[in-house]
Amino acid sequence: xxxxxxxxxxxxxxxxxxxxxxxxxxxxxxxxxxxxxxxxxxxxxxxxxxxxxxxxxxxxxxxxxxxxxxxxxxxxxxxxxxxxxxxxxxxxxxxxxxxxxxxxxxxxxxxxxxxxxxxxxxxxxxxxxxxxxxxxxxxxxxxxxxxxxxxxxxxxxxxxxxxxxxxxxxxxx
Amino acid sequence: xxxxxxxxxxxxxxxxxxxxxxxxxxxxxxxxxxxxxxxxxxxxxxxxxxxxxxxxxxxxxxxxxxxxxxxxxxxxxxxxxxxxxxxxxxxxxxxxxxxxxxxxxxxxxxxxxxxxxxxxxxxxxxxxxxxxxxxxxxxxxxxxxxxxxxxxxxxxxxxxxxxxxxxxxxxxx
Numbered sequence: 001x002x003x004x005x006x007x008x009x010x011x012x013x014x015x016x017x018x019x020x021x022x023x024x025x026x027x028x029x030x031x032x033x034x035x036x037x038x039x040x041x042x043x044x045x046x047x048x049x050x051x052x053x054x055x056x057x058x059x060x061x062x063x064x065x066x067x068x069x070x071x072x073x074x075x076x077x078x079x080x081x082x083x084x085x086x087x088x089x090x091x092x093x094x095x096x097x098x099x100x101x102x103x104x105x106x107x108x109x110x111x112x113x114x115x116x117x118x119x120x121x122x123x124x125x126x127x128x129x130x131x132x133x134x135x136x137x138x139x140x141x142x143x144x145x146x147x148x149x150x151x152x153x154x155x156x157x158x159x160x161x162x163x164x165x166x167x168x169x170x171x172x173x
Numbered sequence: 174x175x176x177x178x179x180x181x182x183x184x185x186x187x188x189x190x191x192x193x194x195x196x197x198x199x200x201x202x203x204x205x206x207x208x209x210x211x212x213x214x215x216x217x218x219x220x221x222x223x224x225x226x227x228x229x230x231x232x233x234x235x236x237x238x239x240x241x242x243x244x245x246x247x248x249x250x251x252x253x254x255x256x257x258x259x260x261x262x263x264x265x266x267x268x269x270x271x272x273x274x275x276x277x278x279x280x281x282x283x284x285x286x287x288x289x290x291x292x293x294x295x296x297x298x299x300x301x302x303x304x305x306x307x308x309x310x311x312x313x314x315x316x317x318x319x320x321x322x323x324x325x326x327x328x329x330x331x332x333x334x335x336x337x338x339x340x341x342x343x344x345x346x
Contacts, residue, residue, distance in 0.1 A: 021219055024201075025199070025305065026198070027198040027276070028197075030200070041214050049249065049273055051249040052263040052265040053263050054266060055261075055262035055263050055267070056263060056265055058327075060319065060321075060323050063278065065276060076224040077227060089227060090224055090225040090288070091231060092218075092225040092229055092309045093226070093228035093231070095310055098282065099225070099308065101308045105238075105278070107316070107317055109319070115325070123185070132198065135272065135273070135276055138265075138267065139319055139323065140325065140329065140335065141323055144280055146282070147282060147297065150233050151231075152232055152311070152314065156313065169217030
């Protein structure tokens, strides 16, 4: 997979932090989800980052990366779908907000972009109002599509078919 | 769009940080890209996070979220494709590693998962060896696919067709 702007070839200097170096990585909210209904979400971008929005209106879809500020960062395994799947899975094998770094990822349809006021209206956003937004990236066909056959575990298929097993105790471990 | 584990309904308490509150958000590397060739990448997950990998082997594709440690975090607009597209676009409208929060996103095919040793072998990864990895999430068909028609600006189509305009001076602004 290659994109119109792959990071790999954008820099030629060696990595500053070799493996094993536990560097602190800091994010700053670029904005917040200020409203959200079942139909749409409104993100307001902070003034200093509004130029970053220019040109986004040319895309139909955008990835919203937001911060799960209510997440539990100590959880390593969960029972997916709020405890309704019997098996425990690692948090890298599901989309639980409880994970070491709660950067959550949602693909949204763009309804409106207003760089001047920093407003982005989208549909499909599942972030609660008040959630910090840390990045947004345009959806790139080809780059953001899987190559070849796609497969998922049985528990995901089960959930998609609408079958949920009886709830079991113990959501996390 | 709805997922087997949408964050929105996983918590019922109000957001801890209201909009406007400039909370510091901290990430920790969950591992590093330790090798990368054109064919494949090897991610090594730190010991404390290895349980998080369990169950990932049931998926064919994974999103790797990695940290662009060489990125310039002050850049708001770029000329995409290393200066070869004439127009300046906001960094939220392209996939430049230079952006306020350089959490970079690549969809990869899973070749092998070894939770015991913390190793994940993938293809399609465009992170340089040495890059910190901050999260990984399974690819979920339906949830990670756009709904309805997809569109992108002319410059993306141009790049996909292999046409690149003459390089112009001034990559960033």
